[in-house]
Amino acid sequence: MKAQNLNQIAIRAQQQLVTNPKPLLLNPLLSLLTNSQNAFFHLYKQMLAHPFSHNHFTFTHALKACCSHHARSKALEIHAHLVKSGHYLDLVLQNSLLHFYLAHNDVVSASNLFRSIPSPDIVSWTSLISGLAKAGFEAQSLHHFSAMNAKPKSIKPNAATFVAALCACSSLRALRLGKSVHAYGLKLIVDVNIVFDNAVLDFYAKCGTLKNAKNLFDKMSMRDVISWTTLLMGYARGGYCEEAFSVFKQMVLNAEAEPNEATIVTVLSACASIGALSLGQWVHSYIDLRHDLVVDGNIGNALLNMYVKCGDMQMGLRVFDILVHKDVISWGTVICGLAMNDYGKRTLELFARMLVEGVEPDDVTFIGVLSACSHAGLVNEGVMFFKAMRDFYGIVPQMRHYGCMVDMYGRAGLFDEAEAFLRSMPVEAEGPIWGALLQACKIHGNERMSEWIRGHLKGKSVGVGTLALLSNIYASSERWDDANKVRKRMRGTGLKKTAGCSWLELQMSNNRLDSNFCATSWG
DNA sequence: ATAGGGTTAG
Numbered sequence: 001m002k003a004q005n006l007n008q009i010a011i012r013a014q015q016q017l018v019t020n021p022k023p024l025l026l027n028p029l030l031s032l033l034t035n036s037q038n039a040f041f042h043l044y045k046q047m048l049a050h051p052f053s054h055n056h057f058t059f060t061h062a063l064k065a066c067c068s069h070h071a072r073s074k075a076l077e078i079h080a081h082l083v084k085s086g087h088y089l090d091l092v093l094q095n096s097l098l099h100f101y102l103a104h105n106d107v108v109s110a111s112n113l114f115r116s117i118p119s120p121d122i123v124s125w126t127s128l129i130s131g132l133a134k135a136g137f138e139a140q141s142l143h144h145f146s147a148m149n150a151k152p153k154s155i156k157p158n159a160a161t162f163v164a165a166l167c168a169c170s171s172l173r174a175l176r177l178g179k180s181v182h183a184y185g186l187k188l189i190v191d192v193n194i195v196f197d198n199a200v201l202d203f204y205a206k207c208g209t210l211k212n213a214k215n216l217f218d219k220m221s222m223r224d225v226i227s228w229t230t231l232l233m234g235y236a237r238g239g240y241c242e243e244a245f246s247v248f249k250q251m252v253l254n255a256e257a258e259p260n261e262a263t264i265v266t267v268l269s270a271c272a273s274i275g276a277l278s279l280g281q282w283v284h285s286y287i288d289l290r291h292d293l294v295v296d297g298n299i300g301n302a303l304l305n306m307y308v309k310c311g312d313m314q315m316g317l318r319v320f321d322i323l324v325h326k327d328v329i330s331w332g333t334v335i336c337g338l339a340m341n342d343y344g345k346r347t348l349e350l351f352a353r354m355l356v357e358g359v360e361p362d363d364v365t366f367i368g369v370l371s372a373c374s375h376a377g378l379v380n381e382g383v384m385f386f387k388a389m390r391d392f393y394g395i396v397p398q399m400r401h402y403g404c405m406v407d408m409y410g411r412a413g414l415f416d417e418a419e420a421f422l423r424s425m426p427v428e429a430e431g432p433i434w435g436a437l438l439q440a441c442k443i444h445g446n447e448r449m450s451e452w453i454r455g456h457l458k459g460k461s462v463g464v465g466t467l468a469l470l471s472n473i474y475a476s477s478e479r480w481d482d483a484n485k486v487r488k489r490m491r492g493t494g495l496k497k498t499a500g501c502s503w504l505e506l507q508m509s510n511n512r513l514d515s516n517f518c519a520t521s522w523g
Numbered sequence: 524a525t526a527g528g529g530t531t532a533g
Contacts, residue, residue: 027524060524095525102526126526160527167528198528205529230529265531272532298531305532332533364533 006032010039017046021053031061037069048081056090063096067103075100095123102131120148122155130164138168142177159189163199175207198226205234210243225257233266241270245279252286259286261298268302272309280306295322301329308337328362336368344376363395370401374408379417382408403433410440415449 013029026047033040044062047054059078066075079097082088094117101110114120114128125148132141145165148155157165162185169178182200189196197220205213217223217231228251235244248267251259259267264287271280284303287293295303300323307316320326320334331354338347351369354361361369366389373382386405389395402425409418418437422429434453441450 031524057524063525090524092525097525099525121525123526128526130526158527163527193527195528200528202529224528226529228529233529233531236531262530266529269531301532308533329533334533336533362533368533 006036006039009033010043013043017053021047021050023047023053023055023058026053027055027057027061030058034061034065034068037065037071040065041074056087056093059087059093060096063093063100067100070104072104091117091119091121091124095121095127098124099127099131102127102135105135107132107135107137119153120155122158122161125155126158126161126164129161130167133164133168133171136171138172141165141168142172145181156188157185159185159193159196162189162196166199166203170203170206173207178203178207192221194220194222194224194227197222198224198230201227202230202234205230206237210234210238210240223256225260225263228257228259229263229266232263232270236266236270236273241274241276242279244270245276245282248283261293264293265298265302268299268306272302272306275310277307277310277312280310295319296324300325301327301333304330304337305333308333308340311341313337313341313343326357326359328359328365331359332362332364332368335365336371339368339372339375342375344372344378347372348376348378348381361389361393363389363398363401366395367400367404370404370408374404374411377412379408379412379414399427399430399433402427402429403436406433407436407440410437411443413440413444413446415441415444415446419449419452 009029009032013026013033016025016029026043030040030043030047033043041062044058044065047058059082062078063075065071066078075097082093082097087093094113098110098113098117101107101113110128110131114124117124120128125144129141129145129148132138132144142165145157145161145168148157148161162181165181166178166185168174169181182203185196185200197216201213201216201220204216213231213234217227220227228247232244232247232251235241235247245267248259248263251257251263264283268280268283271277271283280303283306287295287299287303293299300319304316304319304323307313307319316334316337320330323330331350335347335350335354338350347368351361351365351372354365366385369385370382373379373385382405386397386401389401390397402421405421406418406429409415409421418440422433422437434457438450438453441447441453
């Protein structure tokens with residue numbers, strides 16, 4: 001709703017209050033103001049002032065507004081008012097209150113309220129079952145689902161209730177239970193209901209096999225964008241990213257439903273996770289073809305992430321440049337991307353630009369910045385940024401930040417500094433940090449440090465990669481006994497070192513960013 | 524008038 005229209009509605013409401021302040025005429029105007037908190041509650045207050053200018057409907061609108069604006073104290077106020085004025089006896093109002101509490105995860109108030117309802121109707125039950133499932137109380141949710149069927153006051157679930165129960169089953173990964181809910185639903189729901197079908201589809205995609213989900217999808221008599229996206233996400237989540245992409249391609253070619261933001265963001269993330277540049281490019285062309293879609297916001301960030309993950313920094317930077325709203329995610333993506341692809345100096349230039357444009361860096365931004373310093377050998381800068389992060393931006397360093405610092409000292413061969421830093425850390429370093437340092441010891445031939453690390457790792461559980469590295473260090477200095485000891489320990493844990501692999505398509509080597517491009521791209 | 528479906532990312 002445009003601001004201009006809102007003003008007109010507010011003015012009409014003021015006229016109405018003077019000429020004929022009847023709830024029948026005022027309530028529809030009030031409901032139109034729901035999205036504008038101030039205007040809404042201004043009118044609401046005026047209507048409340050006169051006993052004959054409001055009724056039950058007024059309060060349902062008010063509670064709905066509280067829901068969308070997260071106005072908890074306002075909702076409590078309304079609750080109290082309803083009790084005092086006697087409106088509380090209306091079941092619809094109790095249901096509205098129940099929904100407000102559940103939507104704000106106030107399970108205690110919601111349960112108390114539900115217990116106080118003498119004869120809950122289908123909406124009360126469904127609200128409760130759905131709210132509990134979403135708040136993480138799946139078992140209680142399903143308990144109520146079965147309780148509602150119990151005599152003497154049994155109430156038959158409807159499609160909305162089944163959707164809520166299936167949601168609880170999905171979160172619990174309760175395959176058998178969900179199957180029986182599905183079967184029960186098939187008995188009670190006779191008309192085609194696409195929301196129910198989609199909920200079932202999502203349940204099988206999450207808990208069952210993708211084959212089941214695909215069969216169901218093929219059998220559905222109607223499919224909309226959510227059906228397609230649910231299937232696509234099922235494949236992507238299961239790691240079948242090529243299949244996820246082919247669902248997208250089919251969706252576009254068969255034109256049964258039009259992809260929306262969720263569809264596109266999901267398929268781009270699938271392409272990114274396997275480094276499938278050519279598939280990602282296909283999605284990009286599709287976005288450009290759709291003149292109603294803009295490369296910005298979530299789609300822009302997802303596209304940027306896809307190019308970065310596929311190693312095409314040139315396109316990544318081009319997408320980054322055209323983003324109108326560059327948020328902390330956009331900056332973080334491009335900064336970490338440059339750092340990962342070893343453009344240390346460019347990373348820091350972009351970080352400076354981020355600060356100039358007034359976007360506050362967060363923990364992930366500093367991962368990129370610190371790892372750029374580490375890769376480029378900029379130790380002084382790294383130390384400075386680490387301090388700025390902690391002391392100026394108030395970001396508590398996490399293991400990953402510590403890791404960057406230790407890695408930075410190690411790569412620079414500053415082992416005393418690395419050791420001092422490790423000792424100054426408030427938390428115990430984790431496996432990967434030791435691994436990075438061992439790697440540095442190997443490169444710089446620092447056996448004393450390797451020994452010290454070995455002492456630290458004694459009896460601790462560390463990743464197999466670290467152990468492999470340690471054994472290789474021993475092997476390279478021909479300390480076979482020590483090397484074998486470590487190998488033995490690897491076998492003892494039942495771990496195997498798998499060969500590293502890269503999914504990046506081969507063409508990425510042609511997409512490396514050259515210094516010329518960097519120099520011209522932002523002056 | 525009140526309850527119901529899929530969401531990604533650094």
